[in-house]
Amino acid sequence: MGDDVVVMWFRRDLRIGDNPALVAAATAGRVVPLFVHDDVLAGPAGANRVASLHATLDVLGSDLDGALVERRGSPTDVVPAVAAEVGANAVFAAADFGPYGQRRDEVVRQVLAADDRELRLVGSPYAVAPGTLHTKSGGPFKVFTPYSKAWRAQGWDEPVAAPREVDWVARVRSDRRPPTPDPEASDRLPPAGEHAAWVAAERFLSDGVDGYRDGRNRPDLDQTSRLSPHLKFGTIHPRQLLALLGDQAGPSTFANELAWRDFYADVLFHRPDTVRRNFVDTMDGLRWDTGPVADERFEAWCQGRTGYPIVDAGMRQLLAEGWMHNRVRMITASFLVKDLHIDWRRGAAWFLRHLADGDLASNTHGWQWTAGTGTDAAPFFRVFNPTLQATRFDPEGDYVRRYVRELRGLSGPAVHEPWKAVGHLFGGDVASYPAPIVDHAAERDVALERYQQR
DNA sequence: TTTTGAGTTGTTCGA
DNA sequence: GTCGAACAACTCAAA
Numbered sequence: 031m032g033d034d035v036v037v038m039w040f041r042r043d044l045r046i047g048d049n050p051a052l053v054a055a056a057t058a059g060r061v062v063p064l065f066v067h068d069d070v071l072a073g074p075a076g077a078n079r080v081a082s083l084h085a086t087l088d089v090l091g092s093d094l095d096g097a098l099v100e101r102r103g104s105p106t107d108v109v110p111a112v113a114a115e116v117g118a119n120a121v122f123a124a125a126d127f128g129p130y131g132q133r134r135d136e137v138v139r140q141v142l143a144a145d146d147r148e149l150r151l152v153g154s155p156y157a158v159a160p161g162t163l164h165t166k167s168g169g170p171f172k173v174f175t176p177y178s179k180a181w182r183a184q185g186w187d188e189p190v191a192a193p194r195e196v197d198w199v200a201r202v203r204s205d206r207r208p209p210t211p212d213p214e215a216s217d218r219l220p221p222a223g224e225h226a227a228w229v230a231a232e233r234f235l236s237d238g239v240d241g242y243r244d245g246r247n248r249p250d251l252d253q254t255s256r257l258s259p260h261l262k263f264g265t266i267h268p269r270q271l272l273a274l275l276g277d278q279a280g281p282s283t284f285a286n287e288l289a290w291r292d293f294y295a296d297v298l299f300h301r302p303d304t305v306r307r308n309f310v311d312t313m314d315g316l317r318w319d320t321g322p323v324a325d326e327r328f329e330a331w332c333q334g335r336t337g338y339p340i341v342d343a344g345m346r347q348l349l350a351e352g353w354m355h356n357r358v359r360m361i362t363a364s365f366l367v368k369d370l371h372i373d374w375r376r377g378a379a380w381f382l383r384h385l386a387d388g389d390l391a392s393n394t395h396g397w398q399w400t401a402g403t404g405t406d407a408a409p410f411f412r413v414f415n416p417t418l419q420a421t422r423f424d425p426e427g428d429y430v431r432r433y434v435r436e437l438r439g440l441s442g443p444a445v446h447e448p449w450k451a452v453g454h455l456f457g458g459d460v461a462s463y464p465a466p467i468v469d470h471a472a473e474r475d476v477a478l479e480r481y482q483q484r
Numbered sequence: 485t486t487t488t489g490a491g492t493t494g495t496t497c498g499a
Numbered sequence: 500g501t502c503g504a505a506c507a508a509c510t511c512a513a514a
Binding site for chain 1: 490491492493495496
């Protein structure tokens, strides 16, 4: 380590342990740790994700003894400016494979190069980086199962230790952070930062992972990993989780979920257009409802007032916590697309805004899967029945009662079908709950017809 | 080139 | 209540 100064540009890898870019930076010289608040990325981020980001940066900042530099602006201006300001000959970062990140990094690379500085991308937020795996004929995978086999065969690196000593450059100026849309949002979110990620990971892997395969589908139970916000901000890396799983990683359902994350990142990397466009263009003729009635229904869905308790519970959990149980994400998404016939893009945008863990690749392709426009487009006749899903996965109705206060007077699974209850027998609150805004059986037929006609 | 088997997460119907 | 079949037919991945 000489007198050289380098910049470590943190993006979505907000941790010190197992951070290959940081190791490379620390080896190259004295390090200026930088985070750039980019208004382009902040635009679609709602209060929950902004609060989650700020809380994560607070922890990282204190872990770095206050050396973290936060600037606001476009990274294509800010990163070269900071590099020039501190006299850095190189900027280190983990690669970003998203559509915007790819364009941004290419511009940053060029601007830096014009000043004889280097952008060095080391590592990625994935166990297997997008673009790595190919079918035998050389193309990208479009089906998950063969991808996951190649993914396991590929394997992943061991985690790297945190650099023993980093010579952080102190006292570089920071900008004021952009304002938080909702200052109270952080009170509703789980603890952020690298240490909290480890606590969550060890809790889950020591006593949760066994019940995960079946329990993860039960929103009334707490049997998911709750690691998605940490994976989103990189306070933990999937490679670290796979190492903790050890020999169990092979068959485990949880490792499979990590493979899904990598798969969708790979799909988006090869098809950046699918943020807006259908992955399968044979679905482009699908007719979506628009206009005032559709807008009113969309609003009812957003606010959790559709009259279908499991849907409303999920949508209210999203607003309250910036997180929704995965099974319920599928139920609510299916309801928007198949029962309300509203374009998956509107639902995807709403989710991305309000989810603290909102990830472009997983969110986009999760929605496309539900809409039947994405990978595995064939079984388009798969329409979730919200009441059947509710009774199957929230058998006692505990999840619904947690988020839909009006229905707390209904006990057991009766809460899933309030239209069968006689309001006055169960106290006044049930009467204030909306009647179903559409009839599922009828809308199911409409959806099937549209999918056939397209 | 052709063939073959398979594809996250489902629902409904009828026996 | 439980079970298997049908749903409609397409595309992918590998042999």
